[in-house]
Amino acid sequence: MRHQTIYFKHQPRIIAVSTIAGTKECEGIVGRYVETALNDDMYGESTYEKAECKMLSHVIDGAIINAGLERHEVDMIVSGDLLNQIISASFAARDYSVPFLGVYGACSTMAESLAVASAFIDGGYCDHVVAATGSHFASAERQYRYPLELGTTRPPQSQWTVTGAGGALLSRSGDGIRITAATLGKVVDYGVTDVNNMGAAMAPAAADTILTHFRETGESPSQYDLIVTGDLGALGSRILKDLTWEKGLDISENHVDCGEIIYNVIEDEFQGGSGAGCSAVVLNSYLHAKMMTGSLRRILFVATGALLSTVSSGQGESIPCIAHGVVLER
Amino acid sequence: MRHQTIYFKHQPRIIAVSTIAGTKECEGIVGRYVETALNDDMYGESTYEKAECKMLSHVIDGAIINAGLERHEVDMIVSGDLLNQIISASFAARDYSVPFLGVYGACSTMAESLAVASAFIDGGYCDHVVAATGSHFASAERQYRYPLELGTTRPPQSQWTVTGAGGALLSRSGDGIRITAATLGKVVDYGVTDVNNMGAAMAPAAADTILTHFRETGESPSQYDLIVTGDLGALGSRILKDLTWEKGLDISENHVDCGEIIYNVIEDEFQGGSGAGCSAVVLNSYLHAKMMTGSLRRILFVATGALLSTVSSGQGESIPCIAHGVVLER
Numbered sequence: 001m002r003h004q005t006i007y008f009k010h011q012p013r014i015i016a017v018s019t020i021a022g023t024k025e026c027e028g029i030v031g032r033y034v035e036t037a038l039n040d041d042m043y044g045e046s047t048y049e050k051a052e053c054k055m056l057s058h059v060i061d062g063a064i065i066n067a068g069l070e071r072h073e074v075d076m077i078v079s080g081d082l083l084n085q086i087i088s089a090s091f092a093a094r095d096y097s098v099p100f101l102g103v104y105g106a107c108s109t110m111a112e113s114l115a116v117a118s119a120f121i122d123g124g125y126c127d128h129v130v131a132a133t134g135s136h137f138a139s140a141e142r143q144y145r146y147p148l149e150l151g152t153t154r155p156p157q158s159q160w161t162v163t164g165a166g167g168a169l170l171s172r173s174g175d176g177i178r179i180t181a182a183t184l185g186k187v188v189d190y191g192v193t194d195v196n197n198m199g200a201a202m203a204p205a206a207a208d209t210i211l212t213h214f215r216e217t218g219e220s221p222s223q224y225d226l227i228v229t230g231d232l233g234a235l236g237s238r239i240l241k242d243l244t245w246e247k248g249l250d251i252s253e254n255h256v257d258c259g260e261i262i263y264n265v266i267e268d269e270f271q272g273g274s275g276a277g278c279s280a281v282v283l284n285s286y287l288h289a290k291m292m293t294g295s296l297r298r299i300l301f302v303a304t305g306a307l308l309s310t311v312s313s314g315q316g317e318s319i320p321c322i323a324h325g326v327v328l329e330r
Numbered sequence: 331m332r333h334q335t336i337y338f339k340h341q342p343r344i345i346a347v348s349t350i351a352g353t354k355e356c357e358g359i360v361g362r363y364v365e366t367a368l369n370d371d372m373y374g375e376s377t378y379e380k381a382e383c384k385m386l387s388h389v390i391d392g393a394i395i396n397a398g399l400e401r402h403e404v405d406m407i408v409s410g411d412l413l414n415q416i417i418s419a420s421f422a423a424r425d426y427s428v429p430f431l432g433v434y435g436a437c438s439t440m441a442e443s444l445a446v447a448s449a450f451i452d453g454g455y456c457d458h459v460v461a462a463t464g465s466h467f468a469s470a471e472r473q474y475r476y477p478l479e480l481g482t483t484r485p486p487q488s489q490w491t492v493t494g495a496g497g498a499l500l501s502r503s504g505d506g507i508r509i510t511a512a513t514l515g516k517v518v519d520y521g522v523t524d525v526n527n528m529g530a531a532m533a534p535a536a537a538d539t540i541l542t543h544f545r546e547t548g549e550s551p552s553q554y555d556l557i558v559t560g561d562l563g564a565l566g567s568r569i570l571k572d573l574t575w576e577k578g579l580d581i582s583e584n585h586v587d588c589g590e591i592i593y594n595v596i597e598d599e600f601q602g603g604s605g606a607g608c609s610a611v612v613l614n615s616y617l618h619a620k621m622m623t624g625s626l627r628r629i630l631f632v633a634t635g636a637l638l639s640t641v642s643s644g645q646g647e648s649i650p651c652i653a654h655g656v657v658l659e660r
Binding site: 002003004006046047049050072073075076080082083084085086087090091093094096097098099100101102103104105106112116119120122123124125126127143184185186187188189307308309310311312315317320322 | 332333334336376377379380402403405406410412413414415416417420421423424426427428429430431432433434435436442446449450452453454455456457473514515516517518519637638639640641642645647650652
């Protein structure tokens with residue numbers, strides 16, 4: 001490949017956002033910026049999967065309403081999630097008479113969907129696109145690991161899948177956060193096979209995309225108020241800073257990881273939050289608010305995804321990972 | 331939504347294709363156009379999933395080589411498949427140092443990836459993009475239905491998942507098939523819950539996209555040499571023709587379904603072929619050849635996908651479906 005960074009000439013805007021999150025997620029610093037706080041992680045549904053889907057619908061609706069639009073004014077929904085066959089996204093999209101592009105990038109979905117939505121707007125194909133994703137602790141646990149009822153002990157390097165969803169309404173014009181560029185990630189695999197250590201598996205992908213971004217744009221980390229990763233957690237973030245440092249790039253001054261900041265007290269969650277909902281919630285609540293009030297002016301949002309499945313792990317494969325970066329400016 | 335059809339001003343070209351398929355698939359009329367015929371559906375691998383992934387790598391490589399390009403000249407790979415967390419696509423992409431966009435549209439993936447790739451080329455972000463997908467009978471059976479070893483009887487309305495993969499190399503310029511427009515599908519659900527009757531579930535989605543396409547473009551079916559659906563099978567195709575007929579659109583003259591034509595003798599396969607590999611193989615072998623020799627000049631390629639999972643079916647949900655259409659001209 002010749003270049004991974006693409007520039008959006010017309011700078012699509014995020015004109016509205018919407019977020020929802022579970023009780024645990026809303027206790028933290030980020031939590032107070034979340035639009036809708038659940039007091040029941042089942043969200044009144046009979047299964048975790050249905051609750052996850054309902055959260056996603058909630059933020060798609062929320063982003064449309066907060067933008068002052070009607071459903072029929074939306075040109076496309078770009079969404080995906082962690083569940084097999086991205087059922088949360090597909091079933092949520094069923095309720096909208098709107099073209100749907102399903103994407104899969106595991107926990108990198110928020111960045112992937114923002115990049116795809118931006119390209120469709122910037123290229124002149126759409127005026128209004130919703131980019132959204134989410135995850136649910138309980139549906140992820142039982143799909144990827146064990147049913148909660150087993151009460152399995154969690155190892156110290158594990159993370160806690162965020163129960164929450166976030167959506168953004170991107171528009172060709174209007175007031176909001178401008179998306180000026182994206183650095184699309186390659187699949188990177190350093191041979192990590194420990195499915196309880198996603199941070200270590202994903203850190204090399206984040207490092208690859210961040211290093212590529214700065215090499216291709218010729219910019220330096222200090223030109224960003226924040227370099228935000230998705231859900232590396234505490235351990236993964238340390239590995240990321242080491243990996244970029246080794247290559248001569250110091251991001252320690254302004255790096256922050258959504259997984260590290262979403263929970264108030266790190267206890268059960270060990271290394272912090274994870275899941276597609278992690279960066280989706282933090283970006284579309286806390287970070288969005290900070291950008292709109294001017295305390296943050298320019299951020300590089302790099303969401304990371306671990307592209308494994310229980311079948312690939314069961315067959316002894318290592319964990320291929322990816323990270324997509326999006327430049328947000330105010 | 332205001333419109334589902336987008337037009338590609340610069341008309342990205344399919345400058346090369348590549349296909350691979352299993353023994354059963356290569357017996358039919360389509361089979362003789364397939365580039366690589368397997369004589370072992372395991373493709374020398376230890377698991378069906380690894381064989382599926384290897385087929386996908388084979389056609390990604392094949393498309394690049396057939397285009398006379400090197401891997402590093404490719405700007406992006408857009409791919410997805412039917413396996414949980416699209417592991418075939420992600421693991422195939424791992425071997426390329428190229429940006430990767432994972433998409434999920436079940437059996438509509440070939441059309442979805444062509445549409446996304448076209449938008450990225452037409453919008454000026456990429457010069458060369460590979461769009462590819464595939465499926466494997468045995469990996470799909472054991473994930474969606476039963477392990478083959480059980481010897482489960484198949485109901486008459488069922489289809490046979492195609493073992494095969496197809497890839498196309500799209501370019502901003504060059505000689506090839508031009509992609510002039512795409513009609514992006516909405517999620518449509520008529521309440522079908524029979525997971526053995528995908529044709530009936532997907533036909534309404536195909537009808538919706540085809541009706542929308544002709545309404546928005548103002549064209550008539552006779553302006554196409556073929557209106558090709560992905561994998562409705564024999565029964566689904568009849569339903570599609572009924573549904574469009576009811577709405578005043580007669581496509582019976584020039585409609586053909588990839589699932590109906592891929593197998594020579596319909597016996598075990600009942601209603602015909604299905605799977606993401608079905609339309610990918612037929613488009614990139616038989617249809618591509620017919621277009622390049624001039625016997626087909628203009629086709630509407632509408633791949634359909636059933637967006638269910640075993641979990642959604644187990645929870646009593648019906649099957650939401652989608653169909654994306656792409657206009658191919660020579």
